[in-house]
Each structure stands twice: as structure tokens, then as C-alpha cells.
Amino acid sequence: MSEHIVSSFDEDMKGLRTELFRMGHLVVDQVNSCVKALKSRDDQLANRVHLNDKQVDAINDDIEERVMSILALRHPYAVDLRETIAALKVARELERIGDLAKNCAMRIGVIITDDKVKGTKKINKMGKQVSANVAMAMKAYEDRDTDLALDVWFGDEAIDDYCNAVFETVLTGMMADNSNINGATQMTFFAKNLERMGDHATRIASATHYVVTAESIREKRPKSDRTSTTRYLLEDDEDDED
């Protein structure tokens, strides 16, 4: 894309882009750290994620101000308008992912003190997948890569499948042994938060598509999260029903 005749307009757009990418990197770090903190049972790292969320919020406020100023002073059109609007959308999604990461981090303390919670391996895998999808969504946005954005869009199904699997394992674990209810309950929230981070990543992917093509992703997003409607049964119960 060539430069604007008014170079300060270029500077405004560049500043907005730089801030958004910075926010993206920070949020990807937050998600990575919270997944890592759970896996390595690192309460201190979890605490750091909690504290860092203020930075995410501050960048979000800054981006909102920049967008407002560009709209008011530059009257952007076409690709400039789309990029300005997309920045607002993406920042909002990142801010929510940041909140969810913080919320996950707050639950880690309880989860790691409960040795008997089931599903640790599955949630670690899920966490890795969500981290990867959020990072990929931001990479697609930075590179204006619509193919990669579509990968994020369709990749969300795997996250939903992980979420179902974690719920099943954790809930059946609770039914079998109710002494782990504290940690297990936090674990289900943790998984649900991860699943929602994945959803926000798909919206970032859609924003990428919008910047490039002026249209959001039209394909129907595959949804396979069944956690809100499924009753998980103990294996014995299943046997009884046969």
C-alpha cells in the first residue's frame, strides 16, 4: 500500500497498528503464561498473569482513543476505514481474551492445591491449542493472511472437542471422588474460559477477513461445544442403562 499524501495520516495509522500488535503480543503471552502456569503448577506465574492484565486494559484504552481520533480528524475511507474499525474490533476481542486469561490465572491456585483433579493432561493439550489459535489469529491479522484466518476459524472445532473431553473427564472424576470438587470445579471454569478465548480468536480471524475483503467470514463456524447440554455419567451408570 502506497503512502498517504498527508504523511501524518500514515503516522497515525502506523501508531494504531503498532499499538494493536503490541497488545496482541502481550495477550498471546498472557494466554501462554496462564496455560504454562497450570501445567507447571506455578502460582507465581499465575499471579503475574493476573497483574499484567492492567497493561492489556491500558493498551485497549489507548487504541480506543486513537481510533476515535482517526475517525474524527482523518475521516478514513476504504481500506483505511476498514483497518480503523477492525483495530477497534480486534482490540475488544484481545481485551476479552486478556480478561479470560486473568480469570483462569486466579483459579490456578485452587486447582494446583488439589492433587486428585482429573483431566490435567487434556486441559494442557487444550491450552496449547488455544494459545496456538490466538497467536495464529494475530499473525493472520498482522500479515493480512486470509488463508491463515480461515485456518483459525475452522480450527476452533478442535478446541470445542477438547473442551467436551475435559468436561467429561473432570465431571466423571468428581462423581467418582467428591473430595476433588474444589479443584475440579475451578478446572471446568478454566476449560470453559479457554474455549471462549478460542471463540474470540475466531472473531479476530473474521476481522482480518474484513480488512482484506470488506466482508466478514461467511462460512458457518463449526460449533461442537456440548458442555452446556450434556449430562456426564459414570461408566457404571452407563452400564446400568444398557
Place this chain on the structure above:
Amino acid sequence: MSQSKIKFSCRDVRVSYSGKEALHGIDIEIEDQGVTAFIGPSGCGKSSFLRVFNRMNDTIPGCTVSGIVKMDGEDIYSPHLDPVLLRARVGMVFQKPNPFPKSIYDNVAYGPRIHGLAANKTELDEIVESSLTKAGLWAEVKDRLKDSGTGLSGGQQQRLVIARAIAVSPEVILMDEPASALDPIATAKLEELIDELSKKFCIVIVTHSMAQAARISDRTAFFHMGNLIEYDQTSNIFTNPKDSRTQDYITGRIG
């Protein structure tokens, strides 16, 4: 594009000044309803093209127009067509308000008089009042109709010449940068008027203000170096232009 009735249909329209071609074969259809805006950098040919629709180019020495321009299916460059009558059907408003050095009343009454549109003084009064009302000027001038038109403010003068154009019941109003000499309030009033007039008249406007084209037009045509580059719904042009030259122009990357 949504299709209303086609008012003008142009095929391979070329305009030359002393043999030098300024417009290189324009094909376009202008819809009867709503506002069509022509945008593009200075010298792109948009004003030359606007003048094609009421044969104002005929009055410029050395200017030739070729191609086919049909209004409601009728060739307006046919030798059987009287350009004076055409200009009554296709009115024009210019960048600089150009009221006649006559009274406000006479400015508006001028056209109906020469075209014999009023049978008597009462009918003429009615035409003057309704034209000034449609142009949003009646309330401001009704007590001083005998004052000179040139004594009005710039914005009022522009609305006066619009009233003068409306007075002969045209079908089309062409506007060549009608707001470029007006302050923001007078511009806002003019834009509100254009919106109102577009319900009754086919309006084609040339504007240098991208924001104005975006605000008031339904369709936008982008001209560049004598060619029509892109023609689409205004909302598409300003959010998702298809041609990179359109994009570069409206985003301020080329002048």
C-alpha cells in the same frame, strides 16, 4: 446496483478541446432517481463530462463532443434538438453563485417568462414562491423580493440560482461544485436541499469534497485522466472500492 429508470445513457462519449481529447470514451448510465456524484482529481474530465448532459460544451469554442448521449432514450445531440429547450429540461448550478443583476423575484421569474410557463402575474407569483420554497429560501427573502439577488449571502445566492433552475420545472439538475464557495453552515443547508430535491429531480453533482460525495450521493463515479474508472453505489465506493486507483484517490494517496 439497484435499478431505477435510466435517465441518461452514454456510449463512447469523447470530449476534445481544440483536437486534444479530454475524455476518452465514457460509457455510463445515470439513473433517474437519487443523486449521482462525479469525483476525481482536477483535470480528470468530470466537469467536462457533466457539461455533456445539457450541451454546455457547445458554448465553448473548439470543444467537440462525440459518441451517443441519450436522455430518456432520445439522442440529445440530434440536430433536431434545440439546446435551449434541452437546458430548460436539464438545469445547471455552478461553483460560483451567478444570480442575474436583477431582483430576487426577477431572477426566479426569468426562466418561466422566456419559456412562457405562466399565463398571468398570479401564476408567475405562484411559480416564484413555490420555487423559492423548494430551494429553502422563501422564508428568508419573502419580504424583500424586490431587493437585488446579488445582495444575498453566498449560500443564499446559491439557493437562489437553484430556485431559478427549478422554476422552469426541469427534469435534471446538474451541479458543478455547488458548495465549494460556501461556508460549512451554508454547505449543510445546500446538502439538505439536494437531498430534498433528489426526491423530485435527477441530480448529478461534481464535487471535490469526498466527504460531500459520501454524504449526499447514492452512486459515485470516479474519473481519472479522462477515463471512468469505477462507478458503483456510494457506500461501496467509500468502504470497498474495486479499483486500486479509486482506493488511492479516496484514501488520499494520489491527487
